[in-house]
Amino acid sequence: MRAATTCAKNYSNNHLKEATIFKYLHDGTYHTDTSDEYMGALGLDDDAKHSVLTQKEYEESQQPTPADVFKTERQKLIDSAKVTTASGKSFDADETSITRLANAIIKHWELEPTDTIPWSTADVGTGIMVDCTKAEIVEAHQLATDNFAATWQIPD
Incomplete structure (x- = not known):
């Protein structure tokens, strides 16, 4: 059984979205480490890891340019x-x-x-x-x- 994992953005400055810290929720705890080792230690399967990394990539692409x-x-x-x-x-x-x-x-x-x-x-x-x-x-x-x-x- 795969554990539910969700992703969320945390803006230190909501208006400009200058400093985005990517985090994801797994088993009631937020995590920021997206390394394969760390997510594997959490028990995330390959599909869940891929989902987290895809969401992180998307959110980073939404960052404003200088x-x-x-x-x-x-x-x-x-x-x-x-x-x-x-x-x-x-x-x-x-x-x-x-x-x-x-x-x-x-x-x-x-x-x-x-x-x-x-x-x-x-x-x-x-x-x-x-x-x-x-x-x-x-x-x-x-x-x-x-x-x-x-x-x-x-x-x-």
């Missing part, structure tokens, strides 16, 4: 980015906010730099509008896009 980890980390930085203009106002600098800033610039392109545009800045509650000059909106957009480019640059 490029995936890089992209995930950079995206987190972009999603939480904020910039501060020379006037001291803070603006969200995530991708959606960059688009909104650009849309405001396009919509109000005929305004003078000192004309005001109501804006919900990052340093006030959501939906609370603050008068910002067109120049501040343009500056915030420039700072946000510069931050985006610098964040996504691959380090030397």
Whole structure:
């Protein structure tokens, strides 16, 4: 009679899946050693050993590449980015906010730099509008896009 053996992943970091420790459950105890000797000593037959090794190989193939980890980390930085203009106002600098800033610039392109545009800045509650000059909106957009480019640059 063959003993039941199941496999499971244990992530130390569930979001990025950076450090995966493969383990399998046999007779109520988790094991990480997948050597033929060790699994044989547990009493696993060849089919059970093959199943464990096949599952381990599959799970290891699902690990993110270094490029995936890089992209995930950079995206987190972009999603939480904020910039501060020379006037001291803070603006969200995530991708959606960059688009909104650009849309405001396009919509109000005929305004003078000192004309005001109501804006919900990052340093006030959501939906609370603050008068910002067109120049501040343009500056915030420039700072946000510069931050985006610098964040996504691959380090030397």
